[in-house]
Amino acid sequence: MFRKIFLSLAILSVAVVIEAQNLQLHFDPRHSFYGDEVAPVNYLTATFEMFKPDRWGNTFMFVDFDFSFDKRNPGLVYAEIAREFKIGDFPLFPHIEYNGG
Known part of the structure; x- marks a missing residue:
């Protein structure tokens, strides 16, 4: 019983805090699958993501x-960065976005 209550409170607390940062490391096996014509070596890809809401909207970015x-x-x-703006109770969020590398 205690575990169910604790788990429910933990899930609720995670749901309330919507800010998030995320760091991932991925292995890309292109060389193993396709050979030298596509990629000279297998390599790693690191991804950093961030989402942060505030009273004016929210910001999302990744690299x-x-x-x-x-x-x-x-x-x-x-990299990509996007900023969404909250306009009163309007259900759509206009946003500005930049993509580049």
């Missing part, structure tokens, strides 16, 4: 780093 360059240094960096 990808592909470690496919010489000696596994970052060979490609790609």
Whole structure:
């Protein structure tokens, strides 16, 4: 019984806090699957994501780093950032977005 109550409170507290940061590391096996014509080596991709709401709207961004360059240094960096604006009780959020790398 105590575990069910604790688990319910934990889920509720996580649902209330909507701010989030996320760091991921992925393995990209393109070389193993397709050979040298597609990618000279297998490499890792690191992704950082962030979502932050506030009283004027919210901000979402992420950055990808592909470690496919010489000696596994970052060979490609790609980023996106989006800002949504809250306008009263209007159900749609207009936003500004930038994508680049």
